[in-house]
Amino acid sequence: MADADTIKKVEDGYAKLQGANDCHSLLKKHLSKQVVDELKAKKTKLGATLLDVIQSGVANLDSGVGLYAPDAESYTLFKPLFDPVIQEYHNGFGPSQKQPQTDLGEGKTSQLVDLDPEGKFINSTRIRCGRSLAGYPFNPCLTEANYKDMEGKIRKVFDTLEDPDLKGKYYPLLGMSKEDQNQLIADHFLFKEGDRFLQAANACRYWPVGRGIFHNNAKTFLVWVNEEDHLRLISMQPGGNVGQVLERLIKGVKTIEKQVPFSRDDRLGWLTFCPSNLGTTVRASVHIRLPKISAKPDFKKICDDLKLQIRGIHGEHSDSEGGVYDISNKARLGCTEFECVKQMYDGIKHLIELEKKA
Ligand code: ADP
Ligand code: CIR
Numbered sequence: 198m199a200d201a202d203t204i205k206k207v208e209d210g211y212a213k214l215q216g217a218n219d220c221h222s223l224l225k226k227h228l229s230k231q232v233v234d235e236l237k238a239k240k241t242k243l244g245a246t247l248l249d250v251i252q253s254g255v256a257n258l259d260s261g262v263g264l265y266a267p268d269a270e271s272y273t274l275f276k277p278l279f280d281p282v283i284q285e286y287h288n289g290f291g292p293s294q295k296q297p298q299t300d301l302g303e304g305k306t307s308q309l310v311d312l313d314p315e316g317k318f319i320n321s322t323r324i325r326c327g328r329s330l331a332g333y334p335f336n337p338c339l340t341e342a343n344y345k346d347m348e349g350k351i352r353k354v355f356d357t358l359e360d361p362d363l364k365g366k367y368y369p370l371l372g373m374s375k376e377d378q379n380q381l382i383a384d385h386f387l388f389k390e391g392d393r394f395l396q397a398a399n400a401c402r403y404w405p406v407g408r409g410i411f412h413n414n415a416k417t418f419l420v421w422v423n424e425e426d427h428l429r430l431i432s433m434q435p436g437g438n439v440g441q442v443l444e445r446l447i448k449g450v451k452t453i454e455k456q457v458p459f460s461r462d463d464r465l466g467w468l469t470f471c472p473s474n475l476g477t478t479v480r481a482s483v484h485i486r487l488p489k490i491s492a493k494p495d496f497k498k499i500c501d502d503l504k505l506q507i508r509g510i511h512g513e514h515s516d517s518e519g520g521v522y523d524i525s526n527k528a529r530l531g532c533t534e535f536e537c538v539k540q541m542y543d544g545i546k547h548l549i550e551l552e553k554k555a
């Protein structure tokens with residue numbers, strides 16, 4: 198059972214959220230007094246409490262989601278909070294629904310012809326998915342030894358990659374020069390440092406131990422190690438050839454998953470630290486210039502209706518620069534991986550048509 202101090206902090210957090218009129222997170226919306234009272238004393242086997250779940254959204258009132266799962270058990274123990282958040286984020290995925298079988302889109306990538314063959318709109322295309330190593334909890338419950346151990350395991354796998362599209366080198370954050378790190382971040386290859394949402398979730402302990410990036414020479418296949426998720430597998434390249442980007446990601450996922458077992462839940466699919474990434478874990482995005490339609494007041498509504506999410510040029514919680522937006526599928530659960538990519542593909546095709554007509 199959670200101790201009195203923890204319970205008090207949960208109650209104070211609830212009061213803070215209630216008093217914050219400019220907070221519009223899913224956490225605030227779904228953390229009712231009834232949910233607080235039902236869950237505030239509970240503790241997972243690894244010792245995670247409701248405070249661990251909500252503390253990022255309490256500290257960051259501008260959160261969109263506002264909660265994280267410290268371990269896999271949290272998704273069931275704190276279900277009365279997670280389920281409505283999951284349902285609202287992922288297109289109504291209800292408590293009795295199940296994530297379909299994985300379908301990355303093998304054999305179907307040729308359907309995804311270049312969205313912008315003349316190179317007028319799309320700077321680059323990126324598809325990423327997250328994976329958690331089976332047998333390890335998420336960030337707040339990991340020890341320094343766990344980080345080292347996990348990094349060691351995955352480095353061995355990187356060493357076995359032979360395919361010319363995939364093979365490359367692992368660069369640990371520990372020992373990387375600030376200059377190299379900042380350049381990789383500025384070029385959109387590496388995760389940023391000091392994310393306040395992750396820090397408040399207690400997800401950056403022992404940083405930079407166990408954190409790093411693998412990439413091939415061309416920086417078109419990359420793997421982030423131990424940032425928000427244990428692994429983020431990424432395929433990206435200049436232009437709008439979504440089919441090529443997906444083809445490379447499929448190759449990478451299939452090669453790596455043969456060697457490492459990943460955590461999958463029968464209902465929630467591939468498990469991730471943030472409930473927004475559950476299921477497929479796929480975010481397929483383009484960096485795109487749509488100067489005419491993006492200037493319209495209803496641009497966000499157009500994207501919402503297409504089930505697309507708009508981010509800024511440096512990822513989540515950043516702003517657009519030079520009229521370039523990051524537009525991706527929003528939902529990742531209740532659909533297949535291929536459907537997530539197709540959601541982005543069809544939506545972007547439509548946006549380009551609107552831009553041409555405007
Ligand atoms: P994630 O996509 O893993 O959820 P972020 O939104 O923080 O995380 O984005 C991570 C990085 O990937 C950022 O630098 C972002 O600009 C970059 N990125 C995302 N989509 C694209 C894209 N289509 N082309 C180039 N870089 C991209
Ligand atoms: C928020 O609620 O805004 C942050 N905690 C991020 C939520 C979704 N993004 C993510 O998982 N990368």
